Amino acid sequence: AQKITQTQPGMFVQEKEAVTLDCTYDTSDQSYGLFWYKQPSSGEMIFLIYQGSYDEQNATEGRYSLNFQKARKSANLVISASQLGDSAMYFCAMRPNFYNQGGKLIFGQGTELSVKP
Amino acid sequence: ETGVTQTPRHLVMGMTNKKSLKCEQHLGHNAMYWYKQSAKKPLELMFVYSLEERVENNSVPSRFSPECPNSSHLFLHLHTLQPEDSALYLCASSQDWWDHTDTQYFGPGTRLTVL
Numbered sequence: 001a002q003k004i005t006q007t008q009p010g011m012f013v014q015e016k017e018a019v020t021l022d023c024t025y026d027t028s029d030q031s032y033g034l035f036w037y038k039q040p041s042s043g044e045m046i047f048l049i050y051q052g053s054y055d056e057q058n059a060t061e062g063r064y065s066l067n068f069q070k071a072r073k074s075a076n077l078v079i080s081a082s083q084l085g086d087s088a089m090y091f092c093a094m095r096p097n098f099y100n101q102g103g104k105l106i107f108g109q110g111t112e113l114s115v116k117p
Numbered sequence: 118e119t120g121v122t123q124t125p126r127h128l129v130m131g132m133t134n135k136k137s138l139k140c141e142q143h144l145g146h147n148a149m150y151w152y153k154q155s156a157k158k159p160l161e162l163m164f165v166y167s168l169e170e171r172v173e174n175n176s177v178p179s180r181f182s183p184e185c186p187n188s189s190h191l192f193l194h195l196h197t198l199q200p201e202d203s204a205l206y207l208c209a210s211s212q213d214w215w216d217h218t219d220t221q222y223f224g225p226g227t228r229l230t231v232l
Contacts, residue, residue: 004159031217032217033217033218033219035220035221037223042225043205043207043225043226043228044223044224044225044226045160045207045209045223045226046223047220047221047222047223050218050220052218091159091160095217095218095219096217097217098215098216098217104162104173105160105162105221106159107159107160108159109159110159
């Protein structure tokens, strides 16, 4: 079964420090995509970063990087130099191969990050 | 306007009302999606449209009726809803619905309350 697990319901981080949000996934597919989204209290789901299952290098986008460990089936999000505006819910998601569930985007339960001044 | 827009942002309706949610994407994408996000639950995919054709319907009750008149617009028609349908309804779009490398971009959502 395809599944995403985020084991940290809530986290705190001091402003300007780095934080790692955990994500593990379960799939039997060889080809899949991994995504992280940020959802502020306003509700909009904001795309942050993408990692393909065949990508050898970890994805980076500005202050966001994805620590991809394929053998462990983990895709942790690292936010460097946290800012107050980073306070939000963060969702890890996986898109399996089309031939498995039609390529449906599967979301984890989310981690609520609070950045302290 | 850029990205994905949704109207209204907030909606309160009675169980006997009929209302519609609107979504518009300005990204030139071929696929559009409706998701439901209830409190304390992961996002649930409701419908997928590709080039105005419905390609997925995830056992959604018939009181939710989607419509996709063209690849830029998506509607969700609501009628005789139940209080448990109160949720955040998110619209998304992407280039190709079948591609696992394809990123979905979301709108701001409509927060629906059913009284």
